[in-house]
Amino acid sequence: MNPFKPNRPPSAALTARAEIPTPVVANGVATLRLYDVIDAWGGDWGVSAGEFNAAIDTLPDGVTEIRLLINSPGGEVWDGLAILNALRSHPARTVAVVEGIAASAASFVAAGCDEMVMSRNSEVYIHNAIGYASGDAEVMRAAAEDLERLDRNIASIYAEKSGKSIEYWLAEMPKDRFMTAEEALESGLADRIEGADAAPVARARFDMSMFARPRGDRSPQAALSELPSSTEPGDPNRKDDLVAYEDLTAGLRERLGVTETTLTDADLLAALDESLAERAEPDEAAAPAAAAPAAAPVTDGSVVVEAGAFAELQRQAALGATAHATQETQRREGIVQNAINEGRIAPASREHFLALLGKDEAGTVAALASFPKGTIPVAEIGHSESEAVTDNQRLAAKAGWGSTKKEA
Missing domain, CATH: 3.90.226.10 (2-enoyl-CoA Hydratase; Chain A, domain 1)
Structure with a gap:
């Protein structure tokens, strides 16, 4: 009850x-x-x-x-x-x-x-x-x-x-x-x-992401709630690109007869190259040119496709890999930009932290999250006040009144 x-x-x-x-x-x-x-x-x-x-x-x-x-x-x-x-x-x-x-x-x-x-x-x-x-x-x-x-x-x-x-x-x-x-x-x-x-x-x-341990190492990257658990600020979905890329890789696996779903883009492209190389090898036992060509032997797990269609698959796979690399670059740039916007690091450190993200993303995100906000000023320093600002507003600003937020 x-x-x-x-x-x-x-x-x-x-x-x-x-x-x-x-x-x-x-x-x-x-x-x-x-x-x-x-x-x-x-x-x-x-x-x-x-x-x-x-x-x-x-x-x-x-x-x-x-x-x-x-x-x-x-x-x-x-x-x-x-x-x-x-x-x-x-x-x-x-x-x-x-x-x-x-x-x-x-x-x-x-x-x-x-x-x-x-x-x-x-x-x-x-x-x-x-x-x-x-x-x-x-x-x-x-x-x-x-x-x-x-x-x-x-x-x-x-x-x-x-x-x-x-x-x-x-x-x-x-x-x-x-x-x-x-x-x-x-x-x-x-x-x-x-x-x-x-x-x-x-x-x-x-949000349990603060306990995440990617690759087996503890990385409390979400201890500060402003850092999303996906490590990507802004709109992390980009559904159209991701769906198209997943459809492409799924189609390649189906046509190649590959059942392993954890292959990387490089592995998938290697499988395509290997299949294309096998088709390009001359058949010494082939019939004379005037005769009808014999069907190429097909081994278990292989799928025969027309050469033009195969070339198109290769081209699309390369485009997919390029799109994926672009997404990764944009995502990492977003992580660093988010840290700059929050005043955790200086804009001059952008390239340094982008390089660190490429080597150890989990550790770098954790390091960025550990830096206190507001260390680097991100607001305008020094400006002329509008005459519309009242004396009460100036006094409130000097007293530090405003909303506060406790970090998780």
């Missing part, structure tokens, strides 16, 4: 923003939702430990069970620990129900409850702690030690729940593991799978 359904009496109605924990109590069971980022700021930035624990404090004395419904990408470790310890310290039995995903900090909040229940098709995500530091070598060493201490702390929660060792979970966390409901149950994190409504789309609600 879902106590948050609209048909409940008005006395139990929630606010419009369901992510803010508001308990619903019925028959001694208090139900809360953790449906947002765990963030110390709270409010529009997510659910803070203060907000969550304030909801816990409002529970009546007769509550014997707290049922925590979770669909969260996680967030700040210490606020997650404060939420978990508020649940632990309450005399009621705590049951965490993962309805969509319990990721990062939300995963150890769920694992620390008396019972962890996976809804059908829900998922758990675990990983090493992530942090950012700026300073000399001593500062960096201290930051690394802090992260390792947090990793062991988090692993101890998983270990206590599962019965497996802390070392086991310390070895699993660097793998950035997504676990299905069945895998969470098998690992010992979950106690059972509940046949509640499936919520497989809930994971798509959150």
Whole structure:
């Protein structure tokens, strides 16, 4: 039974923003939702430990069970620990129900409850702690030690729940593991799978790209929300070009009889060249010119095409490869331009970072994301004020009034 359904009496109605924990109590069971980022700021930035624990404090004395419904990408470790310890310290039995995903900090909040229940098709995500530091070598060493201490702390929660060792979970966390409901149950994190409504789309609600590990190396390129997870600013789709290119490569594979779909453009062009070379070899056993030409032998996996059609396929493949290279160049230029627009790097550094992107895109994007915004001025410096600007507006500008935004 879902106590948050609209048909409940008005006395139990929630606010419009369901992510803010508001308990619903019925028959001694208090139900809360953790449906947002765990963030110390709270409010529009997510659910803070203060907000969550304030909801816990409002529970009546007769509550014997707290049922925590979770669909969260996680967030700040210490606020997650404060939420978990508020649940632990309450005399009621705590049951965490993962309805969509319990990721990062939300995963150890769920694992620390008396019972962890996976809804059908829900998922758990675990990983090493992530942090950012700026300073000399001593500062960096201290930051690394802090992260390792947090990793062991988090692993101890998983270990206590599962019965497996802390070392086991310390070895699993660097793998950035997504676990299905069945895998969470098998690992010992979950106690059972509940046949509640499936919520497989809930994971798509959150931007998980900050945990991405392309080519196996951690690259938190989306730690700053302004950098898109695709690493490409602006309109990343260009549907017409991409669809045409995919259709072309699919047609080439079909005509060549190639079933491998992971071949690169270079591999595909090489296959075309090899097939063309085989057709160009003279047939010593061919009949005299006056006689009808014998059919060329066709081996398994080969397709015979007319020479003109084959030449056209080669031409189109070359065009597709060129278009793909152009797209890559434009995409990388967009990444660097985005960093310049945000004041992370100077315009004079454009070519330097373009070259770095060509060698190690993931590492370069991560480096760009780590540079603070506004280091390089991007706004006009010095201008004549219009007489339409009021004294109040000048005073407000000097005081630094304006909208602020917290980085994720």
